Amino acid sequence: MQQSGTDETDQGTGESLTGTSTGHGPVFEIVEGSVAFGGNQALDSVSFAMAKGQLVGLIGPNGSGKTTLLNATSGIYPLDSGAIRFEGRPIEKAPPHRIACAGIFGLIAARLKARGLISRAPPLTVE
Numbered sequence: 001m002q003q004s005g006t007d008e009t010d011q012g013t014g015e016s017l018t019g020t021s022t023g024h025g026p027v028f029e030i031v032e033g034s035v036a037f038g039g040n041q042a043l044d045s046v047s048f049a050m051a052k053g054q055l056v057g058l059i060g061p062n063g064s065g066k067t068t069l070l071n072a073t074s075g076i077y078p079l080d081s082g083a084i085r086f087e088g089r090p091i092e093k094a095p096p097h098r099i100a101c102a103g104i105f106g107l108i109a110a111r112l113k114a115r116g117l118i119s120r121a122p123p124l125t126v127e
Contacts (some may be wrong), residue, residue, distance in 0.1 A: 031084075034046070035080055079092050
């Protein structure tokens with residue numbers, strides 16, 4: 001997860017999505033995240049945390065919620081309940097383009113740039 005050189009803010013709250021990490025706790029975390037589509041519970045109280053420099057793999061059978069989890073953490077699908085934090089700041093209500101421009105998900109940013117929805121995308125690297 002690479003932080004861009006500019007300070008992106010959530011238009012809803014005006015709060016910065018990037019900032020100075022205190023060095024305490026995870027750089028990225030999802031806490032008790034849940035997403036349902038009608039009667040299908042795609043994510044049920046999912047929690048995990050990542051430290052700076054940590055590489056995490058996400059595996060599971062078809063239909064187990066892997067893509068839903070990535071879409072929820074990148075702001076594409078809203079959480080029904082739970083929290084998502086980047087450097088201790090809540091981002092679950094931030095729009096996808098703000099999350100992408102903050103450098104949290106470079107792949108999402110690259111897709112938005114390819115569609116002409118943003119003017120720049122951060123490199124696809126993980127620090």
